[in-house]
Amino acid sequence: MKKIVVALDGFSGTGKSSTAKKVADALHYIYIDSGAMYRATTYFMLANEVNLDDHDAVAASLEGVDIQFLGSQILLNGTNVSNEIRTMRINENVSKVSAIRQVREAMVAQQQQIGRERGIVMDGRDIGTVVFPDAELKVFMTANPRVRALRRQKELLEKGIEEELNTIELNLLERDKIDSSRAESPLIKADDAVEIDTSDLTFDEQVHKIVELAKEIIHADRD
Numbered sequence: 001m002k003k004i005v006v007a008l009d010g011f012s013g014t015g016k017s018s019t020a021k022k023v024a025d026a027l028h029y030i031y032i033d034s035g036a037m038y039r040a041t042t043y044f045m046l047a048n049e050v051n052l053d054d055h056d057a058v059a060a061s062l063e064g065v066d067i068q069f070l071g072s073q074i075l076l077n078g079t080n081v082s083n084e085i086r087t088m089r090i091n092e093n094v095s096k097v098s099a100i101r102q103v104r105e106a107m108v109a110q111q112q113q114i115g116r117e118r119g120i121v122m123d124g125r126d127i128g129t130v131v132f133p134d135a136e137l138k139v140f141m142t143a144n145p146r147v148r149a150l151r152r153q154k155e156l157l158e159k160g161i162e163e164e165l166n167t168i169e170l171n172l173l174e175r176d177k178i179d180s181s182r183a184e185s186p187l188i189k190a191d192d193a194v195e196i197d198t199s200d201l202t203f204d205e206q207v208h209k210i211v212e213l214a215k216e217i218i219h220a221d222r223d
């Protein structure tokens with residue numbers, strides 16, 4: 001059967017990652033959380049006290065970054081950092097790191113390599129525009145900021161991290177601003193992406209919608 005690429009882009013906290021994971025399960029596809037790669041890189045930079053304003057230093061230190069996925073875990077140089085990359089400290093620095101051209105080039109090259117055989121669902125900010133401009137299905141997810149902050153708060157709580165709703169919402173809005181206005185691959189909706197506003201959709205509804213869109217494309221060639 002034909003294998004496609006499903007590119008899921010959108011703002012922080014729209015439920016992209018959990019949705020993408022479920023969509024991948026339903027299609028029996030690989031799921032790649034590209035944001036986790038930028039987060040792991042940020043974790044590495046902070047742990048090694050790399051000056052984030054010195055882009056040459058950041059670029060040089062990328063040599064020490066090896067990212068692998070093991071099921072739903074992300075490994076940084078062989079160590080599982082899946083939880084460590086979800087803290088507020090990473091949230092506060094990841095947009096800065098992901099705005100650096102050399103970081104993006106390294107991540108995009110690895111993402112394209114992972115997806116070369118298709119059969120993949122990848123979520124992020126530039127998947128439909130830069131990483132897989134030829135993706136058969138592109139989805140752009142949006143939701144209002146309060147709904148997004150509430151979802152992120154719940155996610156953090158499940159990991160035992162308590163955070164004020166307003167702090168989360170401000171951080172999300174700040175990241176939206178940096179992500180959308182950066183020079184390198186800003187977050188924009190691809191012309192051929194389907195926009196889905198998830199504010200009033202349940203999780204199952206948004207998953208169902210995307211799976212149906214994907215199935216239509218997968219089966220279209222059979223006729």
Ligand code: DC
Nearest residue numbers: 012034035038094095098124125126
């Ligand atoms: O999806 P997320 O919140 O885990 O992403 C973390 C950060 O990484 C986000 O602020 C923007 C950046 N990012 C990016 O620039 N490009 C991607 N493809 C994915 C994430």
